[in-house]
Amino acid sequence: MSLNPAQRAAVEHCDSPLLVLAGAGSGKTRVITEKIRHLIAVRHLSAAKIAAITFTNKAAREMRERAEKLLRGVDSEGLTVCTFHSLGLKFLQIEHAAAGLRRGFSIFDTDDSASVVKDLMPRGSNAQALAAVRALMSRAKADGLSPEQAAERAQSPREREAADVYGQYQKRLAAFNAVDFDDLIRLPVALLEAHESLREAWRERLRYLLVDEYQDTNGTQYALLKLLAGPRGAFTCVGDDDQSIYAWRGADPENLHRLGTDYPNLRVITLEQNYRCARRILRAANTVIAHNPHLHPKQLWSEHAEGESIRVFECSDHEHEAERVASEIQFLAQKHKTAWNECAVLFRGNHQSRPLEKALQLLRIPYHLSGGTAFLERAEVKDVLAWLRVIANPDDDAAFLRAVAAPKREVGSTTLARLGEMANQFHLSLARAAERTDVLGNLPARSANALDGFMRVLATLRRAAHAMSAADLCRKLFQDSGQAAALRAECRDEALFERRCGNVEELAQWFDAAGKGSAGELVAQLALLTAADRDSPGNAVRLMTLHAAKGLEFAHVFIVGLEDGLLPHESSIEEGRIEEERRLFYVGITRAKTLLHLSYPRRVKRFGEVVKVTPSRFLDELPAAELHVVGRDAAQDSERSREHAGAAIARLRALFAED
């Protein structure tokens, strides 16, 4: 298949900075991969000097695969395809000294950083206050502000509080030899701004940048792009303002316009031909998104067939909805020989997956849940990771706190609080303080013994770490730390125990597959992976949030939970962010190639009580002529689905009745 004129222009334009406004399904990944080939094969740029930046690791992996297929016969050695955060991590691992970090520094995930914030806030601060301060702090960091700058700009008492916490928080992180997600971008930016030599070195190292999902860049990411691209502006950014769905975490769609101001010679190319969706689906998407104000309206068009109507299922409750979706998928699979992985169920929040999983399990439909509380969130995996972190970085207090309690070893909050006090006094991390006999001497003998026991195991593992692979270290510490034994005691049946050990083994295998690098470095990389990025789902129905679905496509898409208050989400309505919710819905619609199903329950359980649901206002924004509403009255209940799944549904109902 050849490129269309706009795509070709985007691929071949290399002489000035380029912005590609690419509508949904307009082949933007193709443009990026073709452009990589063009840069190497035609412009004779070394692959090692090209970086393609994506938003998720999953997107990075897919892009790398596609690029490598395309680059057969071309030397693609050293090509960088990664996320902004991975690039930042790579930068910091090389330039750690300039950043004031020691080798083996830790990456604090959202939980780690939340607990630091909690620790810094007045005792008894409620969850709202904590969340607000965390959000403001993260926002300030995403905007590239230092604590001092954040304090200067603070307008409200809460903002002042956040700026104050921010300052203390950074000191704390520095003491832990740790960085958080925001720092992975912010620190490289600060270093590149401060040191001309670094700028020169990195501009030489990366001669051309391609940025995917550009509409989701935040302030610091844009700054990083500018610093790396330099005045030459050797970059291509690809984005779509209609798919900007990350403003809540600091993404600034203004960056699209900023590009034109900062680079007057910016070339803009718009891709409007959609290669993905049936026309009906595309019309529905266009109609919905037309409700948002647009600076530069674009009109997506498609050469595909009209396709079938968009089906709207009105269901009685979440269980009924899940059952409907599951049986519809089974129908598609049986009748049309649709592969499971051609079907995706999309929802607003991770918690919505539960009833769906249940219904799919009962119909024995293989499914794969992306993100959420998957693998990396498993307690046993987090425990092993905490041990690995504290082995690599003795200053990582967050990891220490988790590791010391995995398994429980008579070191409780009181002991840890006292240890913390002494660590503060001596200006030591918890682990380093716990190594000292004078510190242990100040604790009750029993606690001191327990703590000392932990430190001995830790020291032994740390010594052993140099001589073995990260994977083997992982397996060894699982045994030697006592976690394996504790897990066996904890699990009632053998199967559960096996499964949880399997999670740890899976982690070990991930390390094996990740190849070179010390355990500490690999753990750092792992921190950037979401569950969705790591595993290959195989042939299974995909369950994921609308956010996670961006960039993907499926023949059959089910969007569930079209409830007012969920999609659009309550808090977004309150905060006047309805347009982003609409874009989210738009992203969901445009994932579908041939069939789109929308559904909502009439009643849901909330606060234990049954509450009536108002169907999403977005349903009213769809063109009524394209919709086929099913189930408004019981007699209309999808007959064919019942035929195919009658028996299973009876079992389903029985199961739900049990709960």
Add this chain to the structure above:
DNA sequence: GGTGAGCTTCTTTAC
């Protein structure tokens, strides 16, 4: 002083 049982909280999205 650690740990587990039982009660109250608010429930987005994610690198």
Add this chain to the structure above:
DNA sequence: GAAGCTCACC
């Protein structure tokens, strides 16, 4: 409907 907290128990 689960995570966080307090309280009683070991």
